[in-house]
Amino acid sequence: MAIMTPPTPHSKLKAWVDEMARLCQPDKIVWIDGSEAEKKRLEEEAIASGEVIRLNDKLFPGCLYSRTALNDVARTEHLTYICSKTKADVGPNNNWMAPEEGYRRAGEIFKGSMKGRTMYVIPFSMGVVGSPFSKIGVELTDSIYVVLNMRIMTRVGKKVLEQLGADGEFTKCLHGKADLDVNKRLILHFPEDNTIWSVGSGYGGNALLGKKCLALRIASHLARKEGWLAEHMLILGIEKGGKTEYITAAFPSACGKTNLAMMIPPEGLKHKGYKIWTVGDDIAWLRVGPDGRLWAMNPEYGFFGVAPGTNAKSNPTALATIKKNTIFTNVALTKEGGVWWEDGEGPAPAECLDWQGKPWHPGMKDAQGKAIPAAHPNSRFTAPASQCPSISPEWENPKGVPISAIVFGGRRERVAPLVYEAFDWNHGVYVGATVASERTAAQVGKLGEVRRDPMAMLPFCGYNMADYFGHWLDMGKRIPKPPKIFHVNWFRKGSNGKFLWPGFGDNLRVVEWILSRTRGEGEAQKTPIGWVPTPEALDLSGLSLPEGAMDQLLSVDRDDWVQEVDSHNKYFDTFDGRIPAELRRQQAALKDRLKEAVAA
Ligand code: O2Y
Numbered sequence: 001m002a003i004m005t006p007p008t009p010h011s012k013l014k015a016w017v018d019e020m021a022r023l024c025q026p027d028k029i030v031w032i033d034g035s036e037a038e039k040k041r042l043e044e045e046a047i048a049s050g051e052v053i054r055l056n057d058k059l060f061p062g063c064l065y066s067r068t069a070l071n072d073v074a075r076t077e078h079l080t081y082i083c084s085k086t087k088a089d090v091g092p093n094n095n096w097m098a099p100e101e102g103y104r105r106a107g108e109i110f111k112g113s114m115k116g117r118t119m120y121v122i123p124f125s126m127g128v129v130g131s132p133f134s135k136i137g138v139e140l141t142d143s144i145y146v147v148l149n150m151r152i153m154t155r156v157g158k159k160v161l162e163q164l165g166a167d168g169e170f171t172k173c174l175h176g177k178a179d180l181d182v183n184k185r186l187i188l189h190f191p192e193d194n195t196i197w198s199v200g201s202g203y204g205g206n207a208l209l210g211k212k213c214l215a216l217r218i219a220s221h222l223a224r225k226e227g228w229l230a231e232h233m234l235i236l237g238i239e240k241g242g243k244t245e246y247i248t249a250a251f252p253s254a255c256g257k258t259n260l261a262m263m264i265p266p267e268g269l270k271h272k273g274y275k276i277w278t279v280g281d282d283i284a285w286l287r288v289g290p291d292g293r294l295w296a297m298n299p300e301y302g303f304f305g306v307a308p309g310t311n312a313k314s315n316p317t318a319l320a321t322i323k324k325n326t327i328f329t330n331v332a333l334t335k336e337g338g339v340w341w342e343d344g345e346g347p348a349p350a351e352c353l354d355w356q357g358k359p360w361h362p363g364m365k366d367a368q369g370k371a372i373p374a375a376h377p378n379s380r381f382t383a384p385a386s387q388c389p390s391i392s393p394e395w396e397n398p399k400g401v402p403i404s405a406i407v408f409g410g411r412r413e414r415v416a417p418l419v420y421e422a423f424d425w426n427h428g429v430y431v432g433a434t435v436a437s438e439r440t441a442a443q444v445g446k447l448g449e450v451r452r453d454p455m456a457m458l459p460f461c462g463y464n465m466a467d468y469f470g471h472w473l474d475m476g477k478r479i480p481k482p483p484k485i486f487h488v489n490w491f492r493k494g495s496n497g498k499f500l501w502p503g504f505g506d507n508l509r510v511v512e513w514i515l516s517r518t519r520g521e522g523e524a525q526k527t528p529i530g531w532v533p534t535p536e537a538l539d540l541s542g543l544s545l546p547e548g549a550m551d552q553l554l555s556v557d558r559d560d561w562v563q564e565v566d567s568h569n570k571y572f573d574t575f576d577g578r579i580p581a582e583l584r585r586q587q588a589a590l591k592d593r594l595k596e597a598v599a600a
């Protein structure tokens with residue numbers, strides 16, 4: 001085996017790399033230094049092996065194109081496990097495997113799996129290197145694609161090793177493609193060992209271990225231990241009159257977090273001079289600051305966004321971000337060496353190669369007569385956050401940014417109004433704990449079925465969610481000046497089955513009301529579920545909504561909510577008696593308020 005001298009005095013790190021190399025038996029070990037020369041070398045090697053293709057440098061300078069294995073196109077939640085000592089500790093929200101069994105089963109797959117391959121050692125930092133908010137991980141991987149993506153999504157290399165010093169703490173992340181066989185795929189988290197083992201997948205959330213695995217599943221466990229919050233939230237700055245206020249927002253996957261994080265103010269509000277700043281689009285780490293407020297930082301360094309649906313209307317900022325130095329995965333490849341995806345920019349190319357590398361032309365149908373898409377619905381771009389035109393000047397502030405409001409949201413055709421404000425922190429935790437979304441055609445399962453996704457963390461909370469709710473309630477006691485908590489629903493439909501709210505940039509109208517409430521301004525009416533804006537409280541200048549739309553958007557239907565609140569209780573029952581009493585109390589209080597409302 002060719003071994004580089006490890007560029008670190010950290011004996012535990014070196015011993016662990018040795019141990020993992022004995023298990024996986026790579027031909028070569030390469031330590032990633034994060035330099036530009038290294039990037040060039042890796043790209044050339046990946047192009048030579050056919051793992052990636054260079055796009056037309058005139059159209060997409062510095063961009064690469066990649067296709068995954070056909071069976072490896074998304075996170076595989078059913079193969080994702082938390083390997084804590086006891087099953088009760090991971091809760092009904094996670095798959096559980098005993099740690100010994102996890103190491104044994106994955107160990108068998110890893111054994112000898114890197115023969116003939118190189119093992120890359122990627123020291124990476126989630127958060128600005130050296131910030132007390134940040135966490136360090138080291139990912140071992142046999143995939144150049146993973147190395148190239150990790151270089152965009154995290155801060156990597158020499159500076160991270162320097163920060164780690166001779167004995168710093170780090171998360172041990174082992175990743176291997178093995179045979180890319182779904183039957184030999186496991187994504188395992190060992191929170192008690194600060195370790196992640198992922199084998200058999202080379203894609204996205206399964207393989208870029210800094211993201212969902214470390215920054216959410218392992219970090220949520222660390223956050224509970226250390227008294228902070230690791231959340232599936234975007235971070236947005238809203239500047240007006242020289243002052244910037246910040247909010248975080250949690251939405252289930254595929255509910256438009258990246259679009260909201262990069263929104264453009266609507267025409268009708270332009271005269272107010274708003275400027276929107278993107279701090280992060282997917283993950284927020286939140287801590288109590290010395291001033292008693294909650295401060296948030298984005299632990300990531302890039303965006304791993306969904307390509308289909310990204311266009312000049314939905315997200316012009318994202319389009320500008322991905323013009324250069326971006327990796328495109330599973331989109332369509334055009335004859336000119338460019339990329340294309342459904343609901344993107346421009347008409348479909350007359351002919352191109354689809355995400356599987358097969359010739360494609362518009363109107364192609366499968367045997368069942370269903371349209372064949374050119375790009376996979378979960379195709380992605382990986383782009384440096386620094387290239388985003390709306391990136392906040394504060395995004396690398398090691399202290400983070402102070403948060404005025406936390407927003408939860410789901411996708412509901414009815415029930416949830418456009419926006420409402422929780423009465424206080426504990427009620428806000430209840431609102432977050434009962435977030436739900438209806439399944440869309442893009443998801444596996446019954447269309448329209450309501451799936452609870454508390455705080456949008458269902459696939460990402462690394463321990464029992466009942467204990468997670470308890471941690472949120474405890475945090476409330478530790479934040480002297482807590483942000484206000486809100487719920488939004490951009491997806492409410494009218495009786496004609498059409499969306500009532502235009503969404504995108506117009507969501508700023510709702511955010512504007514939210515911020516006004518955090519300042520003690522903004523008109524609202526008290527309802528059983530929380531404070532709802534009065535119809536005049538939202539600035540709708542320049543927006544023409546169908547007659548009666550605003551009333552429908554802001555209505556709280558008692559019968560719908562009586563059913564809803566009962567389903568909250570049924571959901572809580574799935575946690576085997578571990579739900580904090582405070583959440584049951586909140587549920588009973590909401591039920592009482594609904595009863596009072598009908599009596600009044
Ligand atoms: O499909 C994947 O592997 C990626 S999933 C993802 C990627 C970026 C941001 N969020 C998500 C998510 O599922 O929430």
Ligand code: MN
Binds near residue numbers: 253
């Ligand atoms: Mn996400």
